[in-house]
Amino acid sequence: MKEYTAKEMKLLKANPYTFKVTKNKLYFSIEFKEAFWTAYQAGIAPRKIMEDLGYDLEMFGQKQIDSIVQRIKSQAQSGNGFRQGENRTRRKKDELSIPEGTTGESEETLSRILNEVKYLRQEVDFLKKIVKTENTAKRKA
DSSP states (O other), X not given: OOOOOHHHHHHHHHSTTEEXXXXXXXXXXXXXXXXXXXXXXTTOOHHHHHHHTTOOGGGOOHHHHXXXXXXXXXXXXXXSOOOOSOOOXXXXXXXXXXXXXXXXXXXXXXXXXXXXXXXXXXXXHHHHHHHHHHHHHHHHX
């Protein structure tokens, strides 16, 4: 893992697209991610985008730039928009519930449907973990 020197940290903090810098991590602003994603979709190379947005490419290895691309791409495609800072999200409680005032028979039907939806969500989460594990194993091989 790359550690930034005090000089590099100072340079990174001076960039308006930097949200936060620690000796081990660089956090980009939402504006950076939006500008990066727009340019990336237009076919501009990631290294060129980083340079155009004021970052010194000497501070970044190819693996780090690839990681930046992947994180921005996954945030863009998540449907939740770009996030700034720590990207940890808490698992939301299942917000499915039966509306009040439903009759007995329709309440039973709704209950069955809600249980099925909850089950399917769990199944999808499980399948995502399997795919992620397989992809990680392929990269290591």
